[in-house]
Amino acid sequence: MVLAGVLAGMAGCSSSRAEEDSAPRTSPSGSTSDPIDAAPAPAPRPTRYQPDPAEIDGAAKRAAARAVEALPDVRQVTYTQYFGYLPPAASILVEADLEDGGGTTYDVQISQAPGGWRVDSVTAAAPVPPLQDPGPLIRHVLSSDRITLPWAGRDDVAAGLVSDAVLRSMLEVAEQHRIGISVLISAHPVHVFGTDRRSNHPDGLAYDIGSIDGRLVVDPGAAGVVRQVMRIAAGTGASQVGGPDDLDDGGSQYFSDPTHSDHVHVGFNG
Structure with missing residues (x-):
C-alpha cells in the first residue's frame, strides 16, 4: 500500500x-x-x-x-x-x-x-558468476551481433547454465533474423504460471524472443516475421514453440495464449 x-x-x-x-x-x-x-x-x-x-x-x-x-x-x-x-x-x-x-x-x-x-x-535476478574458460559455443553466442541478450540472460550464457540446444537454436534463428532475447533463466519463475509444472527456463532449456529485426513481437505489423521465426525455431529441434499464433491449430508443437501474445517461447525437452 x-x-x-x-x-x-x-x-x-x-x-x-x-x-x-x-x-x-x-x-x-x-x-x-x-x-x-x-x-x-x-x-x-x-x-x-x-x-x-x-x-x-x-x-x-x-x-x-x-x-x-x-x-x-x-x-x-x-x-x-x-x-x-x-x-x-x-x-x-x-x-x-x-x-x-x-x-x-x-x-x-x-x-x-x-x-x-x-x-x-x-x-x-540473482547474480551468477561467469565461467573462467567458456567454450566456443558460448563465446559465439556472446559475440554475435545478431543476438541481443538482456543483462541477466548474458550472465546466464557466460555462466554456462544454458543448454547447448538452446545456444545452437538461437544461432540458427539469428542466421535469418536479428533477435532480441528477453529471458533465458534468471528471474523466470520456476513453475509455469498458475500451475505446478516446472518451466523449461530454470533448467536452461528455453529462451524467449521479445523482438525480431528491431520490432516487438507484440506489434501487429510484425505478425508475418513472427510466424517465420516460430517456424524456424521449430526447425531447430524445439519441442514447443509458443507465440501470438498457434501455427498447428491445437497440435503438439505450437501453442498460443494471452501470456505468449508478446513473445516467442522456444522450449526443448531435457
Missing part, C-alpha cells in the same frame, strides 16, 4: 517538474541569468516506460514498470513481458538499466484490486 501511494505521488508530480526544468531561470530582477553564471544543465531524465498500444493489458505492464522505476538503483525500464497472465493475477518480466551501469531483470508479481493492478512482490 505504501508503494502504491509513492507511485501515485510520482505520477501526479512528473509533468509539473518537467515544466519547471524546461523553463528559463531568471534573476531576482526578472531577467534571464547570464549563461556563464548559470549552473550546468541537469542530465535529462530517462523517459518513463509506456506499454505498446497493442498490449492485451497495458495497465498490468504499466503497474509492474512503475514498481521497478521506483527502486532507488534503477535508471530506466527498457522492456516488459508477460511471464504469466491469468487475471486476477499476473507475473511480469521487467528489464531495467541501473544507475551505476549494467542492468538486470525483475519478476514483478501483481494482482487485481478495486483500484487496478496491485504490486505484490518485486524480485530481481
Whole structure:
C-alpha cells in the first residue's frame, strides 16, 4: 500500500517538474541569468516506460514498470513481458538499466484490486558468476551481433547454465533474423504460471524472443516475421514453440495464449 501511494505521488508530480526544468531561470530582477553564471544543465531524465498500444493489458505492464522505476538503483525500464497472465493475477518480466551501469531483470508479481493492478512482490535476478574458460559455443553466442541478450540472460550464457540446444537454436534463428532475447533463466519463475509444472527456463532449456529485426513481437505489423521465426525455431529441434499464433491449430508443437501474445517461447525437452 505504501508503494502504491509513492507511485501515485510520482505520477501526479512528473509533468509539473518537467515544466519547471524546461523553463528559463531568471534573476531576482526578472531577467534571464547570464549563461556563464548559470549552473550546468541537469542530465535529462530517462523517459518513463509506456506499454505498446497493442498490449492485451497495458495497465498490468504499466503497474509492474512503475514498481521497478521506483527502486532507488534503477535508471530506466527498457522492456516488459508477460511471464504469466491469468487475471486476477499476473507475473511480469521487467528489464531495467541501473544507475551505476549494467542492468538486470525483475519478476514483478501483481494482482487485481478495486483500484487496478496491485504490486505484490518485486524480485530481481540473482547474480551468477561467469565461467573462467567458456567454450566456443558460448563465446559465439556472446559475440554475435545478431543476438541481443538482456543483462541477466548474458550472465546466464557466460555462466554456462544454458543448454547447448538452446545456444545452437538461437544461432540458427539469428542466421535469418536479428533477435532480441528477453529471458533465458534468471528471474523466470520456476513453475509455469498458475500451475505446478516446472518451466523449461530454470533448467536452461528455453529462451524467449521479445523482438525480431528491431520490432516487438507484440506489434501487429510484425505478425508475418513472427510466424517465420516460430517456424524456424521449430526447425531447430524445439519441442514447443509458443507465440501470438498457434501455427498447428491445437497440435503438439505450437501453442498460443494471452501470456505468449508478446513473445516467442522456444522450449526443448531435457
